[in-house]
Amino acid sequence: MRRACVHPASETCYRDAVTDFADFQLAGGAAGRRIVVAMSGGVDSSVVAALAKASGAETIGVTLQLYDHGEATARPGACCAGRDIRDARAVCDKLGIAHYVFDHESSFRTQVVDRFADEYLAGRTPIPCVQCNMGPKFTDLFALARDLGADCLATGHYVRRLVGDGGAELHRAIDPARDQSYFLFATTREQLDFLRFPLGGMPKDRVRAIAAEMGLGVAGKPDSQDICFVPDGDYAGLVRKLRPTAVDGGEIVDLGGRVLGEHPGIIHYTVGQRRGLDIGGQPEPLYVVRLEPEQRRVVVGPRAALAVSAARLTDLNVLGPLTGPLSAKVRSMARPVPARLHGDELVFDSPEYGVSPGQAAVLYDGDRVLGGGWIAETQSAALAA
Numbered sequence: 001m002r003r004a005c006v007h008p009a010s011e012t013c014y015r016d017a018v019t020d021f022a023d024f025q026l027a028g029g030a031a032g033r034r035i036v037v038a039m040s041g042g043v044d045s046s047v048v049a050a051l052a053k054a055s056g057a058e059t060i061g062v063t064l065q066l067y068d069h070g071e072a073t074a075r076p077g078a079c080c081a082g083r084d085i086r087d088a089r090a091v092c093d094k095l096g097i098a099h100y101v102f103d104h105e106s107s108f109r110t111q112v113v114d115r116f117a118d119e120y121l122a123g124r125t126p127i128p129c130v131q132c133n134m135g136p137k138f139t140d141l142f143a144l145a146r147d148l149g150a151d152c153l154a155t156g157h158y159v160r161r162l163v164g165d166g167g168a169e170l171h172r173a174i175d176p177a178r179d180q181s182y183f184l185f186a187t188t189r190e191q192l193d194f195l196r197f198p199l200g201g202m203p204k205d206r207v208r209a210i211a212a213e214m215g216l217g218v219a220g221k222p223d224s225q226d227i228c229f230v231p232d233g234d235y236a237g238l239v240r241k242l243r244p245t246a247v248d249g250g251e252i253v254d255l256g257g258r259v260l261g262e263h264p265g266i267i268h269y270t271v272g273q274r275r276g277l278d279i280g281g282q283p284e285p286l287y288v289v290r291l292e293p294e295q296r297r298v299v300v301g302p303r304a305a306l307a308v309s310a311a312r313l314t315d316l317n318v319l320g321p322l323t324g325p326l327s328a329k330v331r332s333m334a335r336p337v338p339a340r341l342h343g344d345e346l347v348f349d350s351p352e353y354g355v356s357p358g359q360a361a362v363l364y365d366g367d368r369v370l371g372g373g374w375i376a377e378t379q380s381a382a383l384a385a
């Protein structure tokens, strides 16, 4: 049972956290075991490394160089360019553990950045953080950790791994504001067996308190934000840069096909969006209902047209029983809503709004992640009625 920390900045807090290293579930304690810690140079993974070391295990820090912004200042997007790598190295030096840096820029580029651009061009709204977790972080890092003879791979993700009767389960973090379970739905059972997430049971201020207690230079380092390879938030600008010939304008049409205006490229739009349509003189507010990439059309309609009764999912990852009632989260910031899964069709108990192809539908039983899939297409509640 995890104990609450009542002294956020005290020695007691740190001792509790190390004792909590039951997350590593290494039979007979961690001595004699080898833990590889995925280190991004931020405070979270640095504290994971400190906890791993304190558990008595041989600890090795591994950093993937994924993307270089061509500058030296860390954050806001940060994805292990110069300064972050140096920060990770400094933490490892302080802890007296080995640190290896691997250049995975080209795999990150193909698996995450190029795919991000192509998804936008196909009229979908991508979630690159899931692709990154599935590719560079969990596939590439896995292989590296195994090559290094590790017993487990530990990361600073805010999720919990609990062991039930059927084996390792993925659960939400205790801190709802930090929970990253939506972005980890595609973690396989095999990966889950090997992964450890020691921060999922802690609030962030406790993590920072441990970092300060340990004298880690990153204790006050700001959190990374948004999508690491788009630090200025200009997604459309990045897609234009990557695919200069593919971003063409087209028509904005209503549900009946009537042309209402023009747009500079479908990459600027996402289902449910209202801003930026620039089609005045309409009797009621209009929203993006659908993107039609072949015709380069943006289809708009009233809010009622956004109501979705069901979604077809692809690449379903199963981590628990999916046959009963469950709750489904269809955007990272959405609240989970009651639904049921029939084959690959997710049927909502009540119409759901803003369901966008390209996003993930993550399925929960309370705090437990039962699995999830990619939203391929949606069924309008109006048509289903």
Ligand SMILES: Nc1ncnc2c1ncn2[C@@H]1O[C@H](COP(=O)(O)OP(=O)(O)OP(=O)(O)O)[C@@H](O)[C@H]1O
Residues within 6 Å of the ligand: 037, 038, 039, 040, 041, 042, 043, 044, 045, 046, 062, 063, 064, 065, 066, 079, 080, 137, 154, 155, 156, 157, 223, 224
């Ligand atoms: N480039 C990287 N190399 C190795 N591991 C990484 C890298 N980027 C992220 N990770 C691992 O994935 C975890 C989650 O990454 P995420 O980007 O969501 O968080 P973060 O804010 O970067 O965390 P941190 O405070 O550790 O920097 C990190 O805590 C770390 O364990």
